Amino acid sequence: MKTKLKEYAGTFTHRKLLLAVADAFILVAASLIANFLLSLFGCGIPVSDLIVPIVIGTICCFAFLFIWGAYSKMWRYFRSKDYLSCVFGVICGLAVTCLFAAILDKKIPFAFTLAHMAVSIVGICLFRLIFRKAFIEMSETGKKLGKFKRTMIIGGGVACKMLLTEIENARKSPYDGDKVSAKYLPVCIIDDDHNKVGQDVMGVEIVGTTADIVRFAEEREIEQIIFAVPSAPEDERMRVLEICSKTKLPVKTVPFIGNLIFDENNQTSLLKQVRDIKVEDLLGREPIKFDNEDIRKFIGGKVCMVTGGGGSIGSELVRQIAKYNPKQIIIVDIYENNAYEIQQELVMEYGSKLNLVTLIASVRDYYRINQIFERYKPQVVFHAAAHKHVPLMEVSPMEAIKNNIVGTFNVASLAQFHLVEKFVMISTDKAVNPTNVMGASKRCCEMIVQYLAQQKDSTNRTEFVTTRFGNVLGSNGSVIPLFKKQIEQGKPVTVTHPDVIRYFMTIPEAVSLVMEAAAIAHGGEIFVLDMGKPVRIVTLAENLIRMYGKVPYKDVEIKFVGLRPGEKIKEELLMDEEGLQKTANKLIYIGRQIEIDADSFAERLRILRDAAEENNEAIAVSALHDMVPTFITPEEFNKMELEKHQKEEAEKTESNHA
Numbered sequence: 001m002k003t004k005l006k007e008y009a010g011t012f013t014h015r016k017l018l019l020a021v022a023d024a025f026i027l028v029a030a031s032l033i034a035n036f037l038l039s040l041f042g043c044g045i046p047v048s049d050l051i052v053p054i055v056i057g058t059i060c061c062f063a064f065l066f067i068w069g070a071y072s073k074m075w076r077y078f079r080s081k082d083y084l085s086c087v088f089g090v091i092c093g094l095a096v097t098c099l100f101a102a103i104l105d106k107k108i109p110f111a112f113t114l115a116h117m118a119v120s121i122v123g124i125c126l127f128r129l130i131f132r133k134a135f136i137e138m139s140e141t142g143k144k145l146g147k148f149k150r151t152m153i154i155g156g157g158v159a160c161k162m163l164l165t166e167i168e169n170a171r172k173s174p175y176d177g178d179k180v181s182a183k184y185l186p187v188c189i190i191d192d193d194h195n196k197v198g199q200d201v202m203g204v205e206i207v208g209t210t211a212d213i214v215r216f217a218e219e220r221e222i223e224q225i226i227f228a229v230p231s232a233p234e235d236e237r238m239r240v241l242e243i244c245s246k247t248k249l250p251v252k253t254v255p256f257i258g259n260l261i262f263d264e265n266n267q268t269s270l271l272k273q274v275r276d277i278k279v280e281d282l283l284g285r286e287p288i289k290f291d292n293e294d295i296r297k298f299i300g301g302k303v304c305m306v307t308g309g310g311g312s313i314g315s316e317l318v319r320q321i322a323k324y325n326p327k328q329i330i331i332v333d334i335y336e337n338n339a340y341e342i343q344q345e346l347v348m349e350y351g352s353k354l355n356l357v358t359l360i361a362s363v364r365d366y367y368r369i370n371q372i373f374e375r376y377k378p379q380v381v382f383h384a385a386a387h388k389h390v391p392l393m394e395v396s397p398m399e400a401i402k403n404n405i406v407g408t409f410n411v412a413s414l415a416q417f418h419l420v421e422k423f424v425m426i427s428t429d430k431a432v433n434p435t436n437v438m439g440a441s442k443r444c445c446e447m448i449v450q451y452l453a454q455q456k457d458s459t460n461r462t463e464f465v466t467t468r469f470g471n472v473l474g475s476n477g478s479v480i481p482l483f484k485k486q487i488e489q490g491k492p493v494t495v496t497h498p499d500v501i502r503y504f505m506t507i508p509e510a511v512s513l514v515m516e517a518a519a520i521a522h523g524g525e526i527f528v529l530d531m532g533k534p535v536r537i538v539t540l541a542e543n544l545i546r547m548y549g550k551v552p553y554k555d556v557e558i559k560f561v562g563l564r565p566g567e568k569i570k571e572e573l574l575m576d577e578e579g580l581q582k583t584a585n586k587l588i589y590i591g592r593q594i595e596i597d598a599d600s601f602a603e604r605l606r607i608l609r610d611a612a613e614e615n616n617e618a619i620a621v622s623a624l625h626d627m628v629p630t631f632i633t634p635e636e637f638n639k640m641e642l643e644k645h646q647k648e649e650a651e652k653t654e655s656n657h658a
Contacts, residue, residue, distance in 0.1 A: 022127055026124050031116050037119075043109070045112055155189075163254065192209045214246050226252050230253075245543055295515045307384055310339040311335075314382075373418040393436065394565040415462055433632065469505055470504060498560055569637070
């Protein structure tokens with residue numbers, strides 16, 4: 001009981017106390033006004049007899065107003081049905097007052113009770129109505145000054161309560177220096193639990209379900225939405241965010257509780273960690289989870305070399321390797337600026353605890369790479385160095401062949417010669433049925449790795465493995481940074497074709513796949529990630545524009561500029577001849593090894609290398625077609641895909657009519 005009373009007492013803020021004092025004043029004034037009105041008709045009672053109805057009536061009305069919830073709702077959220085709590089509170093309070101008066105043998109005339117009741121109800125309700133209008137006016141003024149943003153919160157659970165508590169506490173705190181709380185004016189809550197609708201969380205009403213998001217966003221003049229259901233499954237998150245995008249309002253999200261950042265006192269500010277929705281939140285797939293223990297056993301205490309270690313994938317590889325206590329990390333990159341950046345980042349984070357070597361070298365230079373192997377004796381090699389930009393490699397095909405194919409052969413063959421334990425090559429979905437030089441060169445790299453894996457015996461014990469995945473969000477040359485830059489600069493967003501479809505993953509996921517593959521590989525495998533549903537690029541652009549609070553095609557134009565040289569309409573992850581084998585991780589599969597004819601492959605590879613070194617483009621590209629039989633022109637591939645798509649749409653339309 002004491003705990004309950006303490007809980008009730010704790011809900012009384014200064015504002016509620018002020019409201020209670022105002023109600024007491026209104027009740028006293030109402031009794032005097034009621035008696036004055038009755039005295040005009042000769043029905044008044046002596047002033048001395050007003051003491052009992054005033055004192056007891058005020059106490060009883062206050063108690064019943066509290067019981068009926070007249071003080072549990074924040075004033076600005078009072079609706080018509082909430083005024084009933086005031087009506088019932090006054091009626092019950094004055095009825096009990098009459099009962100007390102009878103016990104004390106102080107009869108109160110029925111006419112006075114009715115008049116007192118009527119004036120009190122009108123006064124209490126009118127005060128709340130006037131205050132609410134005044135508050136909204138002040139809120140609107142604050143909004144115009146850019147102080148508050150009217151906010152809808154999706155989810156009425158723990159995260160919502162934490163948010164509202166922090167907003168309330170921050171406003172009371174004199175140390176809210178960055179005015180984080182001023183960014184949020186909670187107006188309403190949305191929750192799919194129908195039993196919660198009509199209830200409130202800390203005075204903010206749960207007005208409806210996710211089906212009502214658009215309606216209430218308009219009715220309540222919402223300016224931003226916070227998605228406060230961090231535990232929601234990915235498909236549910238996608239569904240809700242898709243509805244939110246129709247409001248054309250900025251959407252923010254609350255991080256998983258486990259991902260919150262705590263200070264040295266184990267305190268956290270959820271309010272400060274509310275972030276904008278990221279594009280990866282809309283991919284329709286849960287983050288990939290990996291067995292860190294396997295990776296720890298594999299990396300711990302070993303010398304690890306990463307080629308292309310300054311690039312998007314390479315630098316993340318280096319970051320993750322560093323967490324598993326390697327004996328030494330060797331960064332190899334031809335671009336010194338990127339290499340320097342990741343070197344300085346790791347030095348600042350680990351200091352002398354990490355044995356780090358940063359080397360500027362090209363994988364094309366066989367003798368320089370051999371020198372590195374001889375000096376540092378790496379046990380694990382992650383080969384991330386490559387030219388990856390499709391249109392640029394179409395213009396300079398010899399560079400793709402020299403850097404990707406010759407570079408891979410140099411590093412892989414030297415890894416085999418120096419008895420490296422494992423060699424892990426990073427490939428791309430563009431290697432599957434390639435329509436461009438870059439994709440064909442990466443397919444050739446996969447074949448080199450499989451060719452060397454076939455030669456494994458008691459003397460050649462290196463285990464070769466390939467990891468294949470789709471586009472990486474946020475990497476150098478990724479479409480997302482380009483879209484963001486175009487939106488922020490007020491320029492049209494450029495999409496190559498309305499039907500272009502791509503697979504996407506985050507950089508940490510891509511690197512975790514590489515690490516997992518390295519840990520569980522036995523040699524010769526091509527690891528393929530189940531990347532969920534492919535994403536239409538134009539849809540990605542539209543959602544990104546909406547996340548900026550703008551309307552696609554109206555506020556921001558989307559221009560279709562045509563497919564770039566060598567570009568596919570749709571990427572694939574698996575070749576026709578490759579079967580799939582499951583692994584312990586349900587989202588990682590192994591493509592079946594394809595037998596490589598060693599003699600003919602080596603001869604074709606020599607012809608390709610010689611043509612590239614002589615910069616003979618015609619022979620080099622022709623030799624690449626010979627090396628990769630699935631290498632076709634983009635026109636052929638795209639024609640087949642568009643015809644297939646049109647046929648599927650026609651069948652769907654016919655089925656609907658039927």
